[in-house]
Amino acid sequence: MDTHTAHMRIVLVRPQLGENVGFVARLIKNFAVGELALVAPVSGWRDGALRTASMCPQVVEAAREFDVVADAIADRSRVVGFTARAGSERSVTPLENLEPSDGSTALVFGNERTGLSQEESTHCTELVRIDAPGLSSLNLSHAVGLALWEWRRSPPTATEPPVGLASASDKERFIAQATEVLASLGFRVGDPHFAGMVDRLVRGARLQTRDLRMLHRLVTHAAWLRDGGPETTEAR
Numbered sequence: 001m002d003t004h005t006a007h008m009r010i011v012l013v014r015p016q017l018g019e020n021v022g023f024v025a026r027l028i029k030n031f032a033v034g035e036l037a038l039v040a041p042v043s044g045w046r047d048g049a050l051r052t053a054s055m056c057p058q059v060v061e062a063a064r065e066f067d068v069v070a071d072a073i074a075d076r077s078r079v080v081g082f083t084a085r086a087g088s089e090r091s092v093t094p095l096e097n098l099e100p101s102d103g104s105t106a107l108v109f110g111n112e113r114t115g116l117s118q119e120e121s122t123h124c125t126e127l128v129r130i131d132a133p134g135l136s137s138l139n140l141s142h143a144v145g146l147a148l149w150e151w152r153r154s155p156p157t158a159t160e161p162p163v164g165l166a167s168a169s170d171k172e173r174f175i176a177q178a179t180e181v182l183a184s185l186g187f188r189v190g191d192p193h194f195a196g197m198v199d200r201l202v203r204g205a206r207l208q209t210r211d212l213r214m215l216h217r218l219v220t221h222a223a224w225l226r227d228g229g230p231e232t233t234e235a236r
């Protein structure tokens with residue numbers, strides 16, 4: 001299996017046509033992609049997928065289903081979302097500027113009608129658009145094919161640094177911890193500006209594990225002080 005894509009996961013969010021899933025399964029076989037995952041697919045999708053997954057029904061059978069995007073990318077350190085929408089809060093990179101890597105990556109695609117929602121996009125560490133001179137919205141399987149071709153033809157960048165990158169699940173645990181502690185101290189965690197900051201600086205960032213560990217220590221120390229620890233004691 002090609003190391004370019006061996007550890008990659010293709011994530012299809014709310015796909016509406018089983019036939020498109022089958023076409024993507026064929027692409028997964030073409031490009032030696034590691035896994036296929038579906039988030040809240042349409043009921044009965046496997047029947048349509050098996051009609052179009054020529055020579056690779058095993059990919060369809062092995063596809064994993066999840067209820068939400070967060071679960072589908074929980075163990076990934078790099079999450080690349082594809083969107084046709086211009087970003088006001090976050091920049092969107094043209095496909096030709098996407099830098100492939102050999103690390104733990106998920107490529108995430110929205111459904112045929114609406115694409116990725118704003119909330120779903122917050123789970124991506126980067127957003128990419130596929131420019132077309134005409135109609136901007138591509139067929140789902142065509143978008144996956146173009147993304148994989150661009151990923152495959154470009155040399156990968158250096159693999160993840162030795163310290164490693166924090167996974168999506170690691171980030172979610174930190175967000176839950178920080179939100180609980182801040183709320184207990186009277187901070188307005190329900191403020192939408194706070195939520196946007198969390199999306200941009202934590203969920204949407206490629207955080208190194210050592211940096212996230214330090215953030216955990218800061219929040220843990222704040223909780224310790226809240227619970228009565230002497231303010232003069234240094235964080236351990």
